[in-house]
Amino acid sequence: MSESSQNLDKFELALKQYSEILLSCQSQKGLMSCMKCSEFFECETRKNYVDSAYKSMSKSDTDEGGFDF
Template sequence: MADHNIIIDEWDIKLDKLLSELKTCQEQKKFKSCSDCHEFFECELRKKYVIAVYESMNKGAGGGFEF
């Protein structure tokens, strides 16, 4: 059986924290998604979450979104 070590770094911790905050906000507003909210484009929490997702993907290396 292979030994799989799970490494949680600072970016994943930040992402998990913001995801939890985002879900709490959605629950408080009784939304299943941020897209249901009238603050969708102006929401600072959502903007921070999107940045955290990107940083978690690139581990702080910077750069742009490249697909």
């Protein structure tokens, strides 16, 4: 594990992981954004990324909010 990864909490690590998966998917499809993808609304990869971003901001596994900036 890199030194910068050691300072990340579990939410930030998940966000980093899902971000890499999302970027890989975009790259494979030759897209710069998910917006132009035909699977935009049904995409499980995008949903996982959005969920992990939300949890990273709220520092919680629940959907109650309470963002920690």
